[in-house]
Amino acid sequence: MTEGLEIPALEAGVVRVFSLSMDEAEAAALKGDAARLEAALGAPVEDPKWVEVLAVADLEGLGLAGYLAEGQGIAPETLAPDRARLNALEGHVMLVMSPAFGGAPVSLAPASAVTLVGVYSETRPEVRFEELPAGSTKGNLAGPGGRGPAPATGAGRWIFWGALALVLLLALGWALWGR
Template sequence: MTPLAIPAHERHGIRVFAAALSPEEMQRDKAGLVAALFGDPDLDPAHVELFDTADLAGVGLAGYLAEGLGVSDAALAPDRARLEAVRGPVLILHSRALHGRAVTLIPDPRLTLLAGYTEERPPVHFEPLPSDAAKGSLTAPGPSAPAPRLPRRALALGAALLLAGLAALVLAWR
């Protein structure tokens, strides 16, 4: 297969491969299988998806790419019919699997590159919270109030009760 060059620090890239793998191979250790299929032992298998398209019943591969991975409908439009026709195992390689390295992968002949996409990430907007409780500003807490002191009478009463209790114990032992 043609070498696949992936630039350093690529973010949100997705490459979709048809995978001519047997059911036994699909059950194999994913990390070892992925390393063997791409000839790169440093690929992070947590960012590689390997599944059978039969698992996508009702959604389809194009639907999964759009809804599950955030690929735009405009990007999928030229490939939609071809993606929906794919049957059997599929491997999806996310850029994050490469740890930000520039890599030239030589995929195993059992892999056929179907398409490459970029996840669409909407920009993050920080808007004020609508609740009145979220308005205003925070101030530093003031000095804490001193702990309340017990009145002398309460202390004297407590001491008297303690002495009376001790006297009762001494008398009970005799």
């Protein structure tokens, strides 16, 4: 198994960075084109909007590492070991986010012009569950007008079928005797 090139089923929150050894026109042609992205990555891309192709020169002042931190939610400490290498890249890069593959397990076999630079996980805030204040869970479930939800009984069903039967009987009686 090649590290970083195997995408497990239902992967979430991972960004893969690839450098592209291609000219501007070739890189631009990849944008949003599932067939070309599939050829470049060697695997089916279900949702091309989760693949971003950009010129590193467009990130001047921010740099690729800054873009990954600010734009993709990757913790700066996660990027720290690769910061110099990421910011030294030139030309075009391709950022491939987990949802691009639609939750399917995928083995990437990138074309020769596509080189994996790194795999980074997005920072997720810690989930904390706190007890609700004492009186906040008490209240009225009634909607506007002070009426609560209808009771869960079968009475409504019987009324509907009874009314339908009455209408059908009246229509039948009129058809047979009312002419």
